Amino acid sequence: MRLLRQSIWWIWLLAVLWPPAAGAQEYSWLAYGDFRGQFEPCGCDPRTDLGGVQRLAGFALRERALNPEVLFFDLGNNIAPPKANSNSNADAATQGIKDRFLLEALIRINPAVVLPGRYELLRSRWMGDAWTRLKAAANAGGPLPYVLSNLKEGLGPQWLKESAKPFIKIKGVAVFGFTWDPALASFLLPATSPAGIRRLKILGGNPELAGLYKILLFNGPDPQLKALIKLSLFDEVISSNRASDTAKPDQPDRANEGRSIVRLTIPRGAMVLQSQLGGQGVLRGGAARRSEAKSLEAIFSKGSSQTSPLPSFPPPALALAPLKNVSWLERDSLNPEVWSAFFFAYESALKDSFDVRAKIRLADLVNTPFAGSQACKGCHAKAYDVWAASKHSNAFKDLIDKGKQHDAECVGCHVLGGSEKGGFVSQEASPQFMNVQCENCHGPRKEHATNPTAKPRWKPAGNDFAKICTGCHHPPHSPEFDFKAYWGKIIHGHMKD
Ligand code: HEC
Ligand code: HEC
Ligand code: HEC
Ligand code: HEC
Structure with missing residues (x-):
């Protein structure tokens, strides 16, 4: 209760003393990421037919036509996880092609800021090779605007050292980036260490950034996020999808749409937006979202079942009020005209690889x-x-x-x-x-x-007939699978009686 009162007090104080930073009303941003190596959705079931970079490209074109100033934030984790995806039948060659084209497509989207996610950093060697190849082919469209605020001075792989900045200033906004995984401790600082805290405080307190609206792009585990929130340096934190690494990005969470985005008030009066978009949608923010924010009266008014409970601070869990500000990348965002030569090249590369494999298998x-x-x-x-x-x-x-x-x-x-x-x-x-x-x-x-x-x-192993099916009929490809119902449609043999 004390905590609750404290946070109400904070909100009040901030509302009075901390009007939105100048310029904050003038921008709006769109964030995407977490493709996990999935270039396109499979379309095996219309309900899971979401996402993919081709639709993102169509979507970006449309949004920029409406508002040329809109900022795109790429939250990273776009290539496949470091270990072969156990849910996928794709062989390594196919995945390699998908990752390579995915990276190139995301460069073409021309984001304002890119967070190198855990996957990009854990597969740094692959990223370095791709980086070199893209540069040589002049496809990279200039260096990617990577932002990583917790990179140790002078350390890390070459491509990252060459490209990553500790923050990026655009209009009235300063964007920071933070990615963490214990396996990356040789070149990243955790937010839970004195050195990490010192670094972030120096960056956040930079007089050059005074009065700017500060956004942090985040990819990492909960304790890191909590430590960052405690620093009270940022007006807004956009956290990328933190579903387990084995979850496929084409496993939509539409039933849980509301729950998949959490909004959490943090002491500086702003919020944490946590997306579970997984390459399927685009999170909207900035000016557009701010005008939708609830008034204090609405927050404090009793009896409204729609009103979410006020978060206590520090947050007990990162699951709070739903925010309905996601644009899903559905079929209607597909524009076959956008980069048709690029997507044609992608299909040809897949076919070439397929032909090589066929020759070997013949x-x-x-x-x-x-x-x-x-x-x-x-x-x-x-x-x-x-x-x-x-x-x-x-x-x-x-x-x-x-x-x-x-x-x-x-x-x-x-x-x-x-x-x-x-x-x-x-x-x-x-x-x-x-x-x-x-x-x-x-x-x-x-x-x-x-x-x-x-x-x-x-007989199947353990007499488990359903197991024969679920090798193919699993969630992303057959979300409604139910053995009884499905077997009923193809019943034959003695189980018929
Ligand atoms: C893990 C196995 C698996 C993979 C990989 C897979 N599919 Fe499927 N696909 C299925 C299953 C199972 C169904 C039937 C789903 C159902 O009816 O419940 C299906 C159905 C379909 C259908 C029929 C949809 C309809 O409306 O009837 C199409 C088209 C399809 N898949 C295309 C693809 C494409 C394209 C890919 C690759 C990007 C792909 N599939 C990869 C298992 C798979
Ligand atoms: C020349 C005839 C013949 C052909 C061709 C044939 N079967 Fe059979 N099959 C049989 C006979 C006879 C049995 C035994 C019937 C019984 O036990 O009730 C049998 C039993 C089975 C059974 C149940 C017992 C078991 O072995 O598990 C399955 C399943 C089966 N066959 C699948 C197939 C499939 C699949 C094909 C095609 C690739 C096939 N059969 C081709 C004659 C044939
Ligand atoms: C090798 C992969 C694979 C296995 C194993 C498999 N399926 Fe399928 N199944 C598919 C694919 C692919 C489709 C979709 C075909 C299409 O429409 O293009 C499908 C479609 C179906 C459909 C049609 C769904 C509809 O919308 O009407 C039924 C029913 C079905 N499977 C039942 C089963 C059952 C029951 C088993 C296990 C005993 C099984 N399948 C095992 C791949 C598989
Ligand atoms: C999607 C998976 C699937 C496909 C495809 C399928 N079957 Fe079956 N089949 C089963 C299952 C499951 C059973 C039930 C086993 C039982 O009753 O013991 C079965 C039962 C049978 C049996 C009877 C076995 C018995 O002992 O009674 C025969 C024979 C058979 N299938 C033949 C075929 C033939 C021939 C085809 C293709 C034309 C076929 N099946 C396609 C899954 C499949």
Whole structure:
């Protein structure tokens, strides 16, 4: 209670003594980030069909046409996490292409400020190579405006030393950046150490920045954020998505839309905005948001169920009032005209890589353990008819319709044996293995098809039939999956009775 009263007092004091800094009304910003290596959404389910840089490009064009002054903040964590994404079927080559083009696309968006996130810093060597290549190809469009306020003097990888500034001043705003991970301690200062605190206080107290509105872009764990808030140096903190590293960015949290953005009043009278956008949307802020801010009367008025509880300080948990100021990157933000040559180059690079992979896999077709559904038709006519009428038998055509039949990431779940020896190679070399087939679920059956008694009765491990499905039917790609309901649509064999 004492804390609550204290924070009310603070808000009152700030409202009286701390009118918005000059210039603060004149800017508005848009923040995005956390693509996690996801160049585009899969579109497997309309509900998860969000995000991707192509839509971001269309969105940015539209917003700049409306307001050429708008500032774009890139919150980082845009390339894939350092360890191979366990949820993804993409092979390393496909992911490499996606990361490279993602980086280039984000440079083309031309943000005012970029925070190098944990992923960029943990994959510093890769970033250095990409940086050099982009510069050599003159695609980089000048140095990226990286901001990192806690970089140790003279340390860190070359690309970062060359590009990162401790703060960036634009109009009436000073933008700072803070990223932390214990694995990066050799060149970053934590906000929980005396050296880190000293550094931030010197930066924040810089007389050159007096009167400016101070924004901090943040990527790191909670204790760091709390330590930063305690310093009371910033008017606004924009924290990037902190969902676990294994969460895929195309796993939208739309049911939790309100909860995914927290607004937290901090002593300087401003707030923390925490986004779980994960490459799916754009957070709006600045002047536009400020005019939407609740009045003090509204905050203090009782009885309104809409009014969120006042935060105590220090915050017990970082989950508070919802802010509905996200623009989701939906299909309607896609503008096929924007950078068409760039996106064409992306598709060609994927196809080249796919062709290389197909060439290597071609030899395995000779001794394939797979038979293909046609081979089962004669003896299992009923099962065959069920399959032929199901969407599984059409899974590859759906990829072709989207022009994604050369994207190894997509192909993996839409064919037979996409990553197994002797499985699908390409539309031309192995048309009999296109689509999801009997053997995706029943295992390779070539031997059985000629000698049905050769193998013991098929059972999935632990009799867990649902597990056969969830290798492909998992949240980003099949958010509504329910074994009973889905099996009901393709039921065959003795489980029918
Ligand atoms: C992890 C496996 C997996 C990956 C990877 C995958 N898909 Fe899918 N896809 C599915 C599943 C499962 C469904 C069926 C979803 C459902 O109906 O619940 C599906 C459905 C679809 C559909 C049909 C949508 C409709 O409206 O009927 C399309 C199109 C599609 N995927 C395209 C893609 C593209 C493009 C990619 C690559 C960017 C991709 N998929 C990657 C598993 C996958
Ligand atoms: C999406 C996965 C899936 C696909 C595709 C699929 N099946 Fe099945 N199949 C199952 C499951 C699950 C069962 C139930 C197992 C049971 O009843 O023991 C089953 C049962 C069967 C059975 C009966 C087994 C028994 O002991 O009664 C046969 C035969 C069979 N499938 C053949 C086929 C053939 C042939 C195709 C292709 C034309 C096919 N299945 C496609 C998953 C699949
Ligand atoms: C020449 C006929 C023949 C062909 C071709 C054939 N099967 Fe069978 N299959 C059988 C017979 C016979 C059984 C045993 C029936 C039983 O036990 O009820 C059987 C049993 C099965 C079973 C259930 C028992 C087990 O082994 O798990 C599955 C699943 C199955 N077949 C899948 C397939 C698939 C998939 C194909 C195509 C790749 C295929 N079969 C091709 C004749 C055939
Ligand atoms: C190899 C990956 C894979 C596996 C394994 C798999 N599916 Fe699918 N499934 C797909 C894809 C891809 C689609 C979408 C095909 C399309 O529409 O393009 C799909 C679509 C479906 C659909 C149609 C959904 C609709 O909207 O009508 C059902 C039902 C389904 N699967 C059931 C199952 C069940 C049950 C299992 C497990 C016994 C299973 N699937 C296993 C990939 C898979």
